[in-house]
Amino acid sequence: MVTVLAALWWGASLLASETLVMLAAFLVVLGTTVVIHEFGHFAAAKWLGMKVEIFSVGFGKRLFGFRWKETDYRLSLLPLGGYVKITGMDPEEEAARQQHPDAYLMRPKWHQFLVLVAGPAMNILLALAIPFVIGLFFFKAPAYLSQPAVVGAVPIGSSAEEAGIQPGDRIVRFAGIESPTWSKVRDYTAINDGKPVPVTIERNGQRLELTIIPKARQQAGNIVGDAGLLPQDIPAALPVVAAVQPGSPAAQAGLQPQDKLLALDGRPIPNFDWFKQSLQAYENRQVVLTVERKGETLTLTLTPKRIDGEIRIGFVPVPPPPLPLTRERKSLLGAAQHAVNENIRFIVLTGEAFRQIFRGERKVSDTLSGPIGIAKASGDAVKFGGLEGLFFIMGLLSLNLGIFNLLPIPVLDGGHIFLLVLDVMAGWVGWRLTDDLKQRFNQAGFAVLMLLMVFVMFNDVTRFWWKPGAAEPPPPPPPAVEKPSPEKAPPR
Numbered sequence: 001m002v003t004v005l006a007a008l009w010w011g012a013s014l015l016a017s018e019t020l021v022m023l024a025a026f027l028v029v030l031g032t033t034v035v036i037h038e039f040g041h042f043a044a045a046k047w048l049g050m051k052v053e054i055f056s057v058g059f060g061k062r063l064f065g066f067r068w069k070e071t072d073y074r075l076s077l078l079p080l081g082g083y084v085k086i087t088g089m090d091p092e093e094e095a096a097r098q099q100h101p102d103a104y105l106m107r108p109k110w111h112q113f114l115v116l117v118a119g120p121a122m123n124i125l126l127a128l129a130i131p132f133v134i135g136l137f138f139f140k141a142p143a144y145l146s147q148p149a150v151v152g153a154v155p156i157g158s159s160a161e162e163a164g165i166q167p168g169d170r171i172v173r174f175a176g177i178e179s180p181t182w183s184k185v186r187d188y189t190a191i192n193d194g195k196p197v198p199v200t201i202e203r204n205g206q207r208l209e210l211t212i213i214p215k216a217r218q219q220a221g222n223i224v225g226d227a228g229l230l231p232q233d234i235p236a237a238l239p240v241v242a243a244v245q246p247g248s249p250a251a252q253a254g255l256q257p258q259d260k261l262l263a264l265d266g267r268p269i270p271n272f273d274w275f276k277q278s279l280q281a282y283e284n285r286q287v288v289l290t291v292e293r294k295g296e297t298l299t300l301t302l303t304p305k306r307i308d309g310e311i312r313i314g315f316v317p318v319p320p321p322p323l324p325l326t327r328e329r330k331s332l333l334g335a336a337q338h339a340v341n342e343n344i345r346f347i348v349l350t351g352e353a354f355r356q357i358f359r360g361e362r363k364v365s366d367t368l369s370g371p372i373g374i375a376k377a378s379g380d381a382v383k384f385g386g387l388e389g390l391f392f393i394m395g396l397l398s399l400n401l402g403i404f405n406l407l408p409i410p411v412l413d414g415g416h417i418f419l420l421v422l423d424v425m426a427g428w429v430g431w432r433l434t435d436d437l438k439q440r441f442n443q444a445g446f447a448v449l450m451l452l453m454v455f456v457m458f459n460d461v462t463r464f465w466w467k468p469g470a471a472e473p474p475p476p477p478p479p480a481v482e483k484p485s486p487e488k489a490p491p492r
Contacts (some may be wrong), residue, residue: 001366001469008225016426017136021379021382021383022375022376022378022379023375023379024382025375025378025382025390025393026295026371026374026375026378026379026383027079027160028378028390028394029374029378029390029393029394029397030080030081030371030374030378030397031057031058031079031080031081032079032394032398033081033123033126033201033394033397033398033401034081034082034144034401035057035081035082036122036123036126036398036442037081037119037120037122037123037401037402038055038081038082038083038084038119039055039084039122040118040119040120040121040122040123040447041084041086041115041116041119042055042084043119043122044114044115044117044118045084045086045104045115046071048107048108048111048114048115049102049234050086050087050088050102050103050104050111050115051086051087051102051103052070052071052085052086052087053068053070053071053072053085053086053087054072054074054083054084054085055071055073055074055084055085056074056075056076056082056083056084056085056149057074057075057076057079057082058075058076058079058080058081058082059076059077059078059080059081059082059083059120060075060076060077060078061076061077062074062075062077063076063346065075065077077117086104086168086321087102087103087104087118088103088104088105089103089104090236106468109420109423109424110439111312112420113417113420113421116413116416116417117406117413117417119413120401120402120403120405120413120414121405121407122402123398123399123401123402123405124343124399124402124403126394126395126398127343127395127399127402128339128340128343128394130339130391130392130394130395130398131338131339131341131342131343131395132194132334132335132336132338133335134391135330135334135338135487136330136332136335137329137336138327138329139326139327139329139330139335140325140326140327141196141325141326142323142324142325142326143233143252143323143324143325143326144182144231144232144233144234144324145181145182145183146181146182146183146326147181147182147231147233148170148171148179148180148181148230149170149171149174149180149181149182149184149185149229149231149232149286150168150170150171150231151165151166151168151169151170151171151201151229151232151361152167152230152231152232152233152234152270152276153167153169153230153234153270153271153273154166154228154229154230155228155229155230155274155277155278155280155281156264156265156267156278156281157278157280157282158215158226158227158228158229158277158278158280158281159212159213159214159226159227159228159279160212160227160228160229161228162212162213163199163210163211163212163213164208165199165201165210165212165229166203168203168232168480169201169202170201170202170203170425171185171199171201171229172200172201172202172207173199173200174188174197174199174200175188175192175197175198175199176198182231185227185229186346187349189214189225189226189227189229190224190225190226190349191218191225191349191352191353191356192214192225193214193215193216193224193225193226193447194213194214194215194216194225195213195214195361196211196212196213197211197212197213197214197227198210198211199211199212210229211334211336214226214227215227215228217280219365221379226277228277230271230273230274230277230439233323233324234323235271235320235321235322235323235324238260238261238262238269238271239259239260239261239269239272239275239317239318239320240259240260240261240273240317240318241255241256241257241258241259241260241261241315241316241317241318242257242315242316242317242318243257243315243316244256244257244314244315244316245314245315245316247314248305248312248313248314248315249302249303249305249313249314250302250313250314250315251306251314252302252314253289253299253300253301253302255289255291255313255315256293256298258293259291259293260291260292260293261275261288261289261290261291262291262292262297263289263290264278264279264287264288264289264290265287265288266288266290269401271320272317272320279304279311279312279313280310280311280426281311282302282303282304283305284304284305284310285303285304286301286302286303287302287303287304288300288301289301289302289313292378300418307418312345323405341385342395343399346396346399347399347403350400353367354367364455368455368456368459369456369459369460370453370456370457370459370460370476371460372457372460372461373455373456373459373460374397376460378390378393381393407446409448409449410441410442410443410444410445410446410448411442411445411446411449412445412449415441415445416444417437418442419433
């Protein structure tokens with residue numbers, strides 16, 4: 001009974017703290033990106049002399065605010081973004097308001113275009129500003145990412161082990177990329193799970209041609225590829241147990257705090273990342289864990305379980321040594337180049353993922369995330385990356401929001417821009433888009449967006465909570481899992 005209560009208390013406290021962090025991070029990330037977007041519309045409308053009635057941070061009931069000139073600046077009840085109300089922009093408004101001299105519809109088409117494009121433009125500027133400021137003042141990154149890809153360890157059952165890669169191998173060519181850095185290897189692997197990747201390695205002065213097939217794994221609910229390649233510069237440190245989850249396989253086997261993990265099935269454990277990834281090969285299989293306790297060597301037998309897409313035994317490790325970091329303050333030009341390069345990298349990776357969807361090489365359900373997925377990613381970013389992780393996910397979401405809103409989809413800014421351009425082109429030949437046609441166009445777009453929202457919400461729920469057939473072990477081999485930041489390791 002005591003064990004059950006302890007397990008419930010441990011699980012409830014962990015869930016509550018993680019949920020609060022996830023919710024807070026989600027509100028900050030989503031709120032900031034949406035408010036910045038709406039501020040773009042607001043600033044453009046004000047600059048062009050349009051009448052702006054409301055600029056609200058949040059939705060719903062007005063809590064407090066102030067009025068300056070004709071605009072009500074307010075803070076509203078629901079902190080899920082914000083909105084701006086420009087006179088004459090809503091087609092449902094009465095004709096008198098739409099015909100106000102400062103109304104949106106009474107202004108030239110190019111004025112309307114600037115107001116529409118200003119929202120996505122602000123999102124893209126935010127996505128550029130975040131890495132620019134980080135690069136200018138406190139840029140730091142794991143040193144290994146910019147270094148040549150030399151393998152330090154190969155987890156049990158990983159794609160790298162199956163391909164015949166060994167510790168000490170130097171990757172001289174990866175998918176056609178000559179002398180790749182770990183950053184190049186990571187980016188290519190992430191979007192090419194399940195695809196054969198030609199790899200040339202150098203071992204003892206000889207070059208070998210190998211093929212590695214990255215395995216699928218979950219990262220914040222999305223499916224990405226992982227090759228099981230651990231860099232040489234990860235500090236060697238044996239995992240040490242900080243706490244054991246009551247009722248877990250680790251607890252049932254007798255693992256205790258301060259135990260030092262020495263070997264997994266007789267294989268020496270070089271570091272926590274190797275141990276974490278090697279566990280993925282032991283779902284519902286007994287494994288022998290060798291530990292050191294107060295100077296004595298013990299062997300424990302346990303069976304890892306799948307929890308949230310990962311194979312775990314149920315312990316929290318003592319944080320391993322941090323990765324060596326590259327720290328520098330870039331020049332203005334260097335920071336600007338860094339910001340542009342980072343955003344281009346994200347755009348290329350996203351574009352490649354969607355290209356694979358259209359070619360049938362990737363499932364839509366493995367790629368798109370809704371509010372729950374964004375919340376999970378935001379929480380993980382803060383958990384493993386702290387404030388920098390929060391800004392990283394904020395910039396990424398802002399970039400996606402800016403680009404997505406420029407697509408010619410009805411209801412979105414891009415859809416309004418499309419209608420605006422179409423209306424101008426029709427005017428060249430003496431035609432005019434009727435209000436009824438525009439309304440039908442927007443209604444169709446709204447229906448499509450609602451269907452998309454239902455799909456991504458359902459997709460999020462099935463990935464994070466309801467997993468059909470989760471009780472049955474999937475066919476081998478199980479997916480490998482990429483390491484989190486070693487500074488803040490999750491329960492294992």
